[in-house]
Amino acid sequence: MTTLLEHEKDPAGPAPRTETPLQRALRMEPRPVWEEEPTKAGLAFKGVGLVAICAIVIVPIWVVLVTSLSDTKTINKAGGLVVWPEHITFIAYKELLSGGAVTRAAAVSVGLTVVGTVVSMVVSILCAYGLSRRDSYAHRPLLMTLMATMFFGAGLIPTYLLVTGIGLSDSYWSMILPSAISVFNVLVLRGFFMDTAPELIDAARIDGAGEWRILLQIIMPLSRAVIAVISLFYAVGYWSQWFNAMLYIQDSDKYPLQMILRQLVLQHQVPPGAMGAAVSSGAINSLAVQMAVMILALIPVAVLSPFVQKHFQKGMLTGAVKG
Template sequence: MTTLLDTEKDGRPSARPTAERTRTPLQRALRTEHRPVWEEEPTKAGLAFKGVGLFAICAVILVPIWVVVVTSLSDTKAINEAGGLVVWPKTVTFVAYTELLSGGAVTRAALVSIGLTVVGTVFSMVISVLCAYGLSRKDSFAHRPLLMTMMATMFFGAGLIPTYLLVTGIGLSDSYWSMILPSAISVFNILVLRGFFMDTAPELIDAARIDGAGEWRILLQIIMPLSRAVIAVISLFYAVGYWSQWFNAMLYIQDSDKYPLQMILRQLVLQHQVPPGAMGAAVSSGQINSLSVQMAVMVLALIPVAVLSPFVQKHFQKGMLTGAVKG
């Protein structure tokens, strides 16, 4: 028996088997009490492979972003010497950003995108939350037919031409609402919200009804506070969609003053069109390289998503998995 047991500091035998003593310090450090019995402890080779894999994935994501940022901060001489994209900065200049944010077309487009993102996200979330709450109550009016009808739209769509004719027919052409209403609702997001709302303990709702609370009060004071995770995730989905939108603007917007930032980025990168004004004159005179302007607009388009995502990241697993599984 003494050969199978360790000895504590006071000399008494310990219940730990000899295998515990044979573990390396690395294995002891990685060993957790919550590890499932069927999960083997990681080996050095496995840990090395995972580390290399994670490093490669991070490099694939971060290196292009690094190149874009460095190129946007480089002057014409550095870009010409590099023959295009700059990998390592030689000189740092903020001339491209200064010109972009000096009140020209890019500044106006950025303000348009911010307004569309805020208004569109609020509008979409209000409609989605109300619809999801109504569908989560099994005793609501026409619950099953409405649910089946909405789910059918996920698999069958009218197409681009009927949508275009509808939007222009109701007078939304060249209007900001033409960039909000056609994509305001996502049935998938509504189903995720509905599944999360259905997961709320029915005892809370019954107790609130006994105390005299109506549906609005139950939704605002019970359901929504308990659903902060999924609401944050769905809000981010809608916000990213509105911020990245350019297709509806290309279809319905004729006035260039109403273009969002993504349309300006499309003109710069794909069509090589520099917005008129001081920035266009600076590019034509060689003061600013057109490539640095393109990269600077990319950085401006990336900043909001990069800033908001970490704050919502902690809600992704709880918000998406719980709502999707329950739904």
């Protein structure tokens, strides 16, 4: 009776309640008839597999971090890599960031990453947009030519002769221009650009918009996901670059951070200066220095990846399927 009276007083009925995640999960549609219910053994196997995969990823990073924060006594006691810290010290990072060769190399890597990513994205976006317009000049021959370079390359020696022949030897551009464009990234961008609704482009052309305005105000704002993902790919590539530096750079002051890391880890060469004297005197363990440089090289990628992670599925899958 009370419920009926209350309903008569309030014709609109009770206010809708906010649905909890549990209620949404219970309201989900049942599994298809061909999909089996997960068994306890299957769920346990998946859980163990996920834990094992996480351990494979996390444990090496943990060991590298702990070793970089350990003193010489702890490293000598462990016989190398340290699994559990005993005496935490930041002396390795202090020496690395005190203005020596590693600090200069880190600045070079940051500059190469920023400039190289901008150059690569500008070239890739312009190329992908031109190839995404089927009425563009020489559309099919240019596309086939680009795709052929994915399977057939000139080789290392012709590339080296070309780079040195045009005067790029021992310059920062020798680490940018030879790898300025990736055909795979261009094809992904092209596929995403082709997915743009043609009605929007036709309406813009009717309003008098040119190709530059269509690209800058319509195509690129709708393609933020794929642009973010491709920018991360290029940035990681430039940040991790060392091979071009080894080929074309003779001045050690122009070495990127990865080249210094290669000297430390593979060649066991400590950069000259205060850090080299500290390693020679035993104040800093050379293994701690190597691990500290690894952590410094890993930080930018680890920081940027979570911000772009949400765009990976939309950016890569849509562009790849459409392309």
